[in-house]
Amino acid sequence: MVQSFSHLFSERARGMRASEIRELLKLTQRPEIISFAGGLPNPEAFPIKDIKNITDDLLTKRGPQVLQYGTTEGVTELREALAARLKRDKGIDGDLKNILITSGSQQGLDLFSKVFIDPHDIIIVSAPTYLGGTNAFASYQAQMESVPLDEQGMIPDLLEERLWKLHRHGKNSKMIYIIPTFQNPAGVTISESRRKKILDVVANLDMLVVEDDPYSELRFDGDDVRSMKALDKEDRVIYLGTFSKILAPGFRCAWLVASEEICQKLTVAKQSTDLCTNTFGQYVAYEYIARKMVDRHILLIRKMYKRKRDIMLKAFARYFPKGVTWTKPEGGMFAWVTTPPAVDTKVMFDQAIANNVAYVVGTAFYPMASGGRNSMRLNFTHPTDEKIEEGVKRLGSVIEAEIGATSGKRRGIQRQRNGIISGV
Amino acid sequence: MVQSFSHLFSERARGMRASEIRELLKLTQRPEIISFAGGLPNPEAFPIKDIKNITDDLLTKRGPQVLQYGTTEGVTELREALAARLKRDKGIDGDLKNILITSGSQQGLDLFSKVFIDPHDIIIVSAPTYLGGTNAFASYQAQMESVPLDEQGMIPDLLEERLWKLHRHGKNSKMIYIIPTFQNPAGVTISESRRKKILDVVANLDMLVVEDDPYSELRFDGDDVRSMKALDKEDRVIYLGTFSKILAPGFRCAWLVASEEICQKLTVAKQSTDLCTNTFGQYVAYEYIARKMVDRHILLIRKMYKRKRDIMLKAFARYFPKGVTWTKPEGGMFAWVTTPPAVDTKVMFDQAIANNVAYVVGTAFYPMASGGRNSMRLNFTHPTDEKIEEGVKRLGSVIEAEIGATSGKRRGIQRQRNGIISGV
Incomplete structure (x- = not known):
């Protein structure tokens, strides 16, 4: 007989929860989905x-x-x-x-x-x-x-x-x-x-x-x-x-x-x-x-990732509807996108998946559940150049549709504090 | 100014101590020492x-x-x-x-x-x-x-x-x-x-x-x-x-x-x-x-380690003085040697090092400090065949000298319980 031993878990283990992000990431593995959700380096950057x-x-x-x-x-x-x-x-x-x-x-x-x-x-x-x-x-x-x-x-x-x-x-x-x-x-x-x-x-x-x-x-x-x-x-x-x-x-x-x-x-x-x-x-x-x-190779990685970041930022400007803002990272692997407050990126996630594009919802990065409701993290290092352009295009349409669907439904939406990233 | 931050250590960290074994092992690194102290596989067993x-x-x-x-x-x-x-x-x-x-x-x-x-x-x-x-x-x-x-x-x-x-x-x-x-x-x-x-x-x-x-x-x-x-x-x-x-x-x-x-x-x-x-x-x-x-290679490892174990057990019988006992492992990497109760293997350790042979003192394996005083662990997988023989020979002399030095000094020595390994 298989028994449960959860009553023996330590107090610290009882508080451990499987990461929500991890479950979402599983949804993004289908090959037709363009995923900005991961945090992976590009395998072409491996020497x-x-x-x-x-x-x-x-x-x-x-x-x-x-x-x-x-x-x-x-x-x-x-x-x-x-x-x-x-x-x-x-x-x-x-x-x-x-x-x-x-x-x-x-x-x-x-x-x-x-x-x-x-x-x-x-x-x-x-x-x-x-x-x-x-x-x-x-x-x-x-x-x-x-x-x-x-x-x-x-x-x-x-x-x-x-x-x-x-x-x-x-x-x-x-x-x-x-x-x-x-x-x-x-x-x-x-x-x-x-x-x-x-x-x-x-x-x-x-x-x-x-x-x-x-x-x-x-x-x-x-x-x-x-x-x-x-x-x-x-x-x-x-x-x-x-x-x-x-x-x-x-x-x-x-x-x-x-x-x-x-x-x-x-x-x-x-x-x-x-x-x-x-x-x-x-x-x-x-x-x-x-x-x-190492030094020689880092130059190659920088060049590749800079190109990808540029493609992403340019695509943001081109495809994202009015009211959407984003950070302009000078390096690294991620950009942070904030939609108008009426949009809940967690609610929108299903639509994104239905349109074959994925991101990580902003709330995942707020351990105190204190914000990020209308934000998302996008990785630009892993997808191919073409997929970055196409994925942002798809995401732009999803956001646009979501803004349309939520217009007028501004009940309970908190105001943004000036300059604070995705603050509440 | 470099500061101490030990007052910020967690309660669990305050109880952490650098391993005593680890400090002893450092002593055994000198090339002239035949060490039975480590717990390493033999690099010749790596495929x-x-x-x-x-x-x-x-x-x-x-x-x-x-x-x-x-x-x-x-x-x-x-x-x-x-x-x-x-x-x-x-x-x-x-x-x-x-x-x-x-x-x-x-x-x-x-x-x-x-x-x-x-x-x-x-x-x-x-x-x-x-x-x-x-x-x-x-x-x-x-x-x-x-x-x-x-x-x-x-x-x-x-x-x-x-x-x-x-x-x-x-x-x-x-x-x-x-x-x-x-x-x-x-x-x-x-x-x-x-x-x-x-x-x-x-x-x-x-x-x-x-x-x-x-x-x-x-x-x-x-x-x-x-x-x-x-x-x-x-x-x-x-x-x-x-x-x-x-x-x-x-x-x-x-x-x-x-x-x-x-x-x-x-x-x-x-x-x-x-x-x-x-x-x-x-x-x-x-x-x-x-x-x-893997299966083919395990056969090679077994053969090599069996040979080494046999050399070690044979050398024990040949070089160890009367009153010394040991386990006869049917596999694995270690034998456990128990000397007459008058010998303290920790006290003897300096003599062993002076004679270019090393082991791990038995007490290291008793977290409650409840035994092992007249025992030691010997690894037979890492040293070469020749060194096993020579090392046991050296150790036999060290034990013999220690028994001689301690004879008569049996004050405070506890009796062994029958059959119990290195018990007190």
């Missing part, structure tokens, strides 16, 4: 030939080493190469004792949560924000508080206001989670002055910063903005970087940079979590840097 | 040529797929192949909905802990037991209670006695963690009748069983014993298997089998932990099964 040369050499010359268990901290050569690269490109100081290899940045978020979050701890996030971050925090029973974004990213004044309000109610947050550059989902970038202001605000309240930076190497226009970790003088920032967008996600190879104290604790936590990140992928990533393939 | 053929083909024919993100559950083809193999070889029933790919079995232990352990929950383990298991449980603030082993593994009567004693004190355990076959560290195997008895005992108390089975395919002598999962009629057993010992650990590719309900919850937990196991390694593992390389 397959380089990888093949590397794996051949590694297996021929270093097989016993690259197939064996490795240390929990990660392959030393890879960490050294990353330290040099972070110094050169990002102005981030750090050596071996500050760098931990993780099984994707998602593991960085999990380890960080395991080491810092007690049940009911408050984590500050952006609204909207990356679901994988909030899922990790929630899995350790954190409470999320969100601060709105505008075109320049998180708004420091609103952050400060929120934190002091919490403080007055006897609640203090341990940390803030930020994707400062080409944010997922909104595509916006926090300016350097705002980054400094945010660091000042959190320093006053003795908070930590998790800087999740998967996209900054995918810049198409404009100037680099210094990372928060480079601006950080107190080791208050834990920086997360990844090979998923500059090499390939299939190796699950990422890294984090933190103070020695924090790095050591995260390493102990990682040891009981998966012993070590897959050694093979780490050596591939190392060779990819050591053979100077 | 490097097969892997090279597979990776070449995969990158040539399926590059975009094997380098992309995968589903959290794992690559479908791999899970199907595992289901068929588990049915054929182990009599374990299960299909896609029962199998989750994990980033090493260690991740299975972590996910299981995350989903089932609340702080202060009681987990039953063997004494001695695998440190990676107890570390995972402890990282979620479990309490461990241990039950002694003898040459046939965990003793069901003592398990029952312990559980009812806890029960009378109002304490109930949710689960028991067992490595039934070629246990790490003791090398012993639980007989089928004992497995059934253990399942009866835990069913009466509505407990779950985590069956960790990394070694059963490495049998050198004797007959297979049915896995607890195959004997389980109530989906009470979560079964963990791994490619680390039959392919290579460097891919961090393992699997678990559980009821659909439990599998779903573990999948949700995994999603926020690392999104998915590295896709590349999963496809390599799949091809390794699909091309029928």
Whole structure:
């Protein structure tokens, strides 16, 4: 007899829910659907030939080493190469004792949560924000508080206001989670002055910063903005970087940079979590840097993704009805589209699927259910150029029909605050 | 100014300690030392040529797929192949909905802990037991209670006695963690009748069983014993298997089998932990099964490890002084050696290192510090044949000297209970 053992679940597990987004994504898998819903790099951006040369050499010359268990901290050569690269490109100081290899940045978020979050701890996030971050925090029973974004990213004044309000109610947050550059989902970038202001605000309240930076190497226009970790003088920032967008996600190879104290604790936590990140992928990533393939290849990725972003933004202008607005990301993988308030993108989703086009509904990115009702995230890196144009065209028609259907039905629709992205 | 943020650590993180074993292992890395301390497969057992053929083909024919993100559950083809193999070889029933790919079995232990352990929950383990298991449980603030082993593994009567004693004190355990076959560290195997008895005992108390089975395919002598999962009629057993010992650990590719309900919850937990196991390694593992390389290769590994075990056991008989006893593992990777009670293997460790031989002290495998003082774990799979012989010879001299040095100093030494492994 098959029994249920759900009564034995831990309290944290009882709160875990299968992601709504995940269920929606299943609907978008049909081949006739043009999907802007995923968050995948384009497979044409994978340096397959380089990888093949590397794996051949590694297996021929270093097989016993690259197939064996490795240390929990990660392959030393890879960490050294990353330290040099972070110094050169990002102005981030750090050596071996500050760098931990993780099984994707998602593991960085999990380890960080395991080491810092007690049940009911408050984590500050952006609204909207990356679901994988909030899922990790929630899995350790954190409470999320969100601060709105505008075109320049998180708004420091609103952050400060929120934190002091919490403080007055006897609640203090341990940390803030930020994707400062080409944010997922909104595509916006926090300016350097705002980054400094945010660091000042959190320093006053003795908070930590998790800087999740998967996209900054995918810049198409404009100037680099210094990372928060480079601006950080107190080791208050834990920086997360990844090979998923500059090499390939299939190796699950990422890294984090933190103070020695924090790095050591995260390493102990990682040891009981998966012993070590897959050694093979780490050596591939190392060779990819050591053979100077990475910089050359990033230029190719940038060129491809810039073209795709341009096609998408041009198609928005051409096919979207009046009243629809969108962010203009200078890099990364996503644009964020806001429809007139009468449209509910969740209601509209069925129509989109019926018209063979898909997106992620905005509400999915608001852990507090505080917004996103008339927004959606669109990925421009994965579809082919032709499908981007055609998909936006289809979506334009769907939005137009939905605006028509909802005109007059403005009951209960909240007004938008000026400049705030998809705010309520 | 670099600050300390240890005051922000979670309660669970405050209890995390760097593994003592890990610090000891660092001492054993010097090339002149013959180390029996690690738990590594022999790199000569890695099917490097097969892997090279597979990776070449995969990158040539399926590059975009094997380098992309995968589903959290794992690559479908791999899970199907595992289901068929588990049915054929182990009599374990299960299909896609029962199998989750994990980033090493260690991740299975972590996910299981995350989903089932609340702080202060009681987990039953063997004494001695695998440190990676107890570390995972402890990282979620479990309490461990241990039950002694003898040459046939965990003793069901003592398990029952312990559980009812806890029960009378109002304490109930949710689960028991067992490595039934070629246990790490003791090398012993639980007989089928004992497995059934253990399942009866835990069913009466509505407990779950985590069956960790990394070694059963490495049998050198004797007959297979049915896995607890195959004997389980109530989906009470979560079964963990791994490619680390039959392919290579460097891919961090393992699997678990559980009821659909439990599998779903573990999948949700995994999603926020690392999104998915590295896709590349999963496809390599799949091809390794699909091309029928695995069964042929396991025969080679068995042959190699049997030879090494034989050399080690023969050397024990030849070089160890009177009063030293050891287990006779029919497979796996470890033997467990018990010296006369006057010897403290931790005290002796410095002498061993000075004589260029290393082991893991027995106490490391007793989370409750309840035993192992005059025991040690020896790995026979990693050293070369010559080094096994020479290392045991050195160790024999070290033990002999230690017995001489401690003779007469028997104050405070506890008597051994008959048959119990390294009991106190």
